[in-house]
Amino acid sequence: MASTPQPLSGSEIRETFLKFYEQRGHKILPSASLVPEDPTVLLTIAGMLPFKPIFLGQKKAEVPRATSSQKCIRTNDIENVGRTARHHTFFEMLGNFSFGDYFKENAIAYAWELSTQIFGLPPERLVVSVFREDDEAFAIWRDQIGIPAHRIQRMGEDDNFWVSGITGPCGPCSEIYYDFHPERGDDNIDLEDDTRFIEFYNLVFMQYNRDADGNLTPLEKQNIDTGMGLERMAQILQKVPNNYETDLIFPIIKTAAEIAGIDYAKADENTKVSLKVIGDHVRAVVHLITDGVTASNMGRGYILRRLIRRVVRHGRLIGIENEFTTKVAETAIALSETAYPQVRERESAIKGELEREEAAFRKTLERGEKLLQEIIAKSLGHQVSATLNDTGGGFSGTVVQLPEPKVSETPPSEKDSLSRKVITGEDAFTLYDTYGFPLELTQEIAEEQGLTVDVEGFNVAMDRQREQSKDAHETIDLTAKASLDAIGNTEFLGYTQLSTQATITAILANGQQVESAEAGTEVKLILDRTPFYAESGGQIGDRGYLSGDTTLVRIEDVQKDGHLFIHVGRIERGNLEVGMPVMAQIDRACRRRAQANHTATHLLQAALRKIVDSGISQAGSLVDFDRLRFDFNLPRSLTPEEIQQVEEQVNTWISEAHDAEVNVMPIAEAKAKGAIAMFGEKYGDEVRVVDYPGVSMELCGGTHVHNTAEIGVFKIISETGISSGVRRVEAVAGAAVLDYLNVRDKVVRELSDRFKVKPEELPQRVTNLQGELKATQKALDEVKQELAIAKSDQLLTQAESVGEFKILIAQLDIDADSLKTAAERLQQKLGNSAVFLGSIPEPDKVSLVAAFSPEVNKKGLQAGKFIGQIAKLCGGGGGGRPNLAQAGGRDPSKLQEALEIAKKQLTEGLQ
Template sequence: MEPKNYGLNELRELFLKFFESKGHLRLGSFPLIPQNDASLLLINSGMAPMKPWFTGEQEPPSHRVCTCQKCIRTGDIENIGHTARHGTYFEMLGNFSFGDYFKRDAIHWAWEFLTSPDWVGLDPERLYPSVFAGNETTPADDDAFEIWNKEIGIPAERIFKFGKEDNFWEHGSGPCGPCSEIYYDRGEQWGCGKPGCTVGCECDRYIEVWNVVFSQFNSDGEGHYADLAQKNIDTGMGLERLACVCQGVASLFDVDTVMNITNKVSEITKAHYGESAGTDVSLRVITDHIRSATFMISDGVLPSNEGRGYVLRRLLRRAARHGKLLGVNEPFLYEVCDTVIRENEGHYPELREKQEYITRVIKVEEENFAKTIDGGMSILSGLMDEHKAKKEQVFSGADAFKLYDTYGFPIDLTREIVEEQGMTVDESAFKTLMEEQKVRAREARAALGDLGWAGIEFGKDMPATEFVGYARREAEARVLAVVADEELRESAGAGAEAIVVLDRTTLYAEMGGQVADHGTLRCGNMRFEVTDVQKNKGGKYMHYGVVLAGEIKVGDTVTTSYDMTRRRAIARAHSATHLLHKALKTVLGDHVNQAGSLVEPDRLRFDFTHFSALTAQELSEVNRLVNESVLEGYSVRTDVMSIEAAKKTGAMALFGEKYGDTVRVVNMGDYSVELCGGTHLDNTAKVGLFHIVSEGSVASGVRRIEATTGEVSLNVMSQNQEMLFQAAAVFKTNPGELREKAEQTLGELRDMRHAVETFKAREAVGEAGRFLMGAKDVGGLKVLTSTVPDADADRLRKMGDFLRDKDSSVVGVLSTVKDGKITFLAVCGKDAVAKGVKAGDIIKAIAPICGGKGGGKSDSAMGGGSDVLKLDDALAAVDNFVADKLGI
């Protein structure tokens, strides 16, 4: 009995409906970017986003859940396209129980879904289950065997028992357990033909379509297993793999929705399956990678040189290179996006909503890569030829590093191209050179960012400094350490530059992009002026400054006080960055995330993830939204809470930032809610005028906005207004009519300039005509030379064009001297050229006389010289040159 020919989208919906009928809550796919899980770069399995529900750390929305989860796996990316099984993007169907049903229900429902005519309808005789065979530390899964044998009715000889590698799910310490897989026999035509070929063979005959994990033990990671109080079910079934079985096709690339994408690629590239093995590989690579890229970008991943951004960049660049192998040298991947979206939008409608954004990201990355690969490929080809000429099979690590460091050519791309030519890369040498470069970079950064005495050890027993400056301007503190002349000292006197470490402070240290407070430390007649505050790894606040009066000593009790004017100006700029972040997300999309910032008094620099320059309209709208939120006068509330509670409020956190168990949540009227440790205003109205100064690129996929707030914005506005009034006075009008007056004046200037140019042209032609009247006859050609005072090159050309076009027998050489430099122009009419007299040859003959050079075409040429005293000799040589050419 052949299985029903379900389409991939039909199978997905069929599975979810089935488990909904069994009391499961259907959830949408979680994003590919893991939430609150630093152990994963990208979601790679159906259960990965649900770890807290499995461990009991969080209460699930239901104790029965079913999903179809988007997944990315890139561990075997080199195999993509070469095999029928490997793909980077796939969907995992799953039904999950968190302390609810267990083995019996899980096995019965798996069998019902796969074999019932009302559902998938696979032939029961072609299905083979497997169970865990047990080992010295963990007992065999006899319960699962009994259910398959006694309740489902599978003969014992058709139930396969495998070891821990195949039938036990475990990942370090934590929940784990045996699993039961179901294999489908596709028939002899798919087999390897070897004797004894059966379930577990590496060929394509017996394909696993179901895997249910019985999470029943807790492992300590050292081989000891205890029963879990809450037993769970984790079922995983590859949607594409099940579609292969139902549709009777050879690979995931032949499944209906995937093949439709390949057909689009073929339409663009004019390449088709079956033309050659290389063509098939390239078509598969492009199809797989564009699927992955589309979903990754939709979920907020942007191309970059690290982390998940690098995974995306590598996929796009690999696909683009295979496009070049198929003869496509222009960006084309972005054109395939519509097909990917059309095939998947039924279940993932967000793809259509973000189509324009996804397309733009891919196109920009393709265009950027084109610049890299075009230069790098020619260099790589030359280097490979050199290796082959020496009969070397190993491509040197130094050459691979040169390609990476100088031309931006990724090592994985170099490796792939080199291996296609039967060579390998010396990656050990490459990694050594990379590490040396990192060391140099670290040393350079250390030299640039040297804080003088920041490396001083203050002692492990010294407590970290307590910051109390959010709510108070002043506080009493004890001096724990004094550093002067780069050494720990007991005290520092008047005039000494020093670092002072306190047990508490109200001065904010530079961190999170916010510059440090300035202020004072006072004790009696002692006054220490603080010009910088840095926080070291031990949590000590180092107050840099100078002793203005008295002496500061270890053990002193001082009063700390920050500069209120500076603090307020910094707070204005910092609060504005939160409003700017929100405005950018509103205008550009949720993919925008902060990638760095610098907050100074009434000035800010904000880096954010985005793929292209902002248009004038987008910048204007961002500026408007920030100022609108300022005018709204949102109250700014700061709450201290646990990290989990903060995330439940929807507070934005910076990716990659390390947060403690307790965080500060800055809420601006519920308009902007972010985790932030900086200092802020108590109302957005106090930001004052927000003004965007510039917007530009700082790295691929990262943009930067620089802006001003408060007094700086007011000063800029006042200066601009003053210039406006001054300009209006110059034009003798009022500011409201300045633009109209300026345009009128510019129009008049254009007309006047045109009239002057016309006059100059006529005057030049008239003067050239007078030169022609004085020409000498040399062998039937009219030869003339002349020096034109204070002429530029354009004037000479106009005169020369007139002479050449006026008389076909003319041979003219004009010169001018400006700033001690000679400019020559030679022209020859068509009759002169026909007799062998060419302008370029004349210039080459006379320019060297004046210490210069030049050349050009036969009818017009230019040159120069520097010896003005030889100018007459050069012009006198023209007659002789023409005579020699004519043989006179």
């Protein structure tokens, strides 16, 4: 086949790639979800991620060769999206994989054949890179493929050596680059020059295992992992200046431009950047929602929310005032549905999520833009805000003279004596706290104006607010706080000891630090060492006692303030003094309950991930002595069957008596082993890992049972939704289950006694009562209808003639449904007529009904419009069809006036 680039569509490139490898023994596998099974990764960031367990030796490959087109999301360099030719949040990675089958020679030969013979890329326009020490790959490219040595670049470990972690499988890479400007010659090839070269195919040769000392040992089975960027190959073959102008993305951009009334070809650079951001992010959003992600303030949900907000904001920057995201999403759905039919199947969910988020964020923008405008103006030194429009700021108007701005500046570097102006952390926090402006949004807008944001100051303000909002603590005097900070750490012994001798190092009463306190005083005590667990990680603090020769203090709560454990309690007898020795003893029964409930939350999360959705992640928890609560990300409610299966799975693990293994290790090692971390939680370099092998492994500082059998039993109480995309399971475990069952048993016994049936007969008895009630209600309704008919028939004599028509205006005090029945009946009996009835069914309620014959309608009188105007007189409203309409009101005193006006207007309308 001649080496002439083929102008293929994105879909054709995808199909050609997969068929090429299918013909060479590779099984085509569907794209995995953007929500990965790997608990250490938030989103699917690479084509190889679904195969990572195979590469790590944790799972056996089902086939020796595979190929796929994998959806991926990356947001680590989101600020470059739209500004460079090839940065994206959403992209597709075409890949071919060998699991211990073929290796370098085949991988290189396949890649070269596909690139030059199938896609038709001229060999003279291709340059390859290899790892600097990979002489084998260099020789294959030079001797077997025939690439001149000067077009094979040796690169360092950062660029051309793949690793899965600190230890484990790893190996060198080889990459293929396309040269856009071969006329520049081969003398000084610089692959970092992305104006000339684009890397489009990466071949990873997984051939070593790296141990803890960094030593490399050849793997028994060598693997191949490759990736070709679909968007990049589309740019090359379609001969467009960037990935955004390929047929994979440009139709979305075109839709957004049309909504904004913009000609993309004539647009300025800032406008094009905004259009590219919209095109890229809408693709990402559509596929995230398709894979079950819903917007929230944490984890994947936060990424989705941030992307939607960036779409909305960039839409406003280019002049789109009305809601538009669903329109551009429709284009993205149409582009994707052939390869990913589930996108169309989830259309309603996609558009619904976009509508909700766009509407909410537009309100946020409207509230905060004026303040942000003022902040930017003062940070720029009282410049006129109209200049913001020229640079894409999206604001208008003139800024009035403001008080002297508190502008902090970054220190000048040695190379630059001019410091850059900064939006203060206080201002950024005010935008966040008062108006809901995310810090990232403030940073983006500031960047467009040549400003930076004092992130450290923002974090200080955030931490200060958190401290102020700790409702579990009473206020501590600042002087006392400074003194407490100098005391030193409280040594925690509670993982292994339930009691210990300790010394009182500080006493606080009424927020003040004191030297002593007497019986009856509410105090907060700090000890040099303690067995009491302080509230953290969702688990409440321990209860217990401090005792001395003549002293007893009941401890009801323990909180942590930095390095100090604050024991909250009341002196029951005796006096306390700083320096006094005491025996610290926790309430063992409470501790057992707490650790049973805490371990149960771990088992619950494992069961949810196993049975419901492997992408479930924790969104919050509470571990109390008598109950537990677990919040998690899921866009739907659990089915009754799923709840039962989860409960049964947890109880199975409890009965299997799994021992706990608790270790402290580097966080990288913990994640490499598969330990689950809570998204958004800050962890140190060393973490505590609680592992029930084969069941659950999490990073956790809480207290737990030594063996799952100690929990006893687990019972789910409820499953509810608490916010968009977040569900909550409440449950009990251990001794708390008996308390729960005792309450339920008491209720059942009382109902059994009341209904004179056995407990197992209660459901049928309730069903029978419901049937009887329904029958009674039906009979009552029939009586009401008969009464309405009887009363309404008496009104026939009150009908008046208006020309050829009959009109009947009257008050008939029956319920609204019966009033409607009466009006319809009267109109039918009167024939060519208009009937208008009013009722006061309750002391503060008015009901109205209008029934008009077709001949009345022909006179221009519509029941729906007519009754709506009359109802306003009674403080209400309503409407309906031209022949029959109902309305209501809240002012019965106006009913007679309304009936008189109705009569007058009907008479005039029919004459």
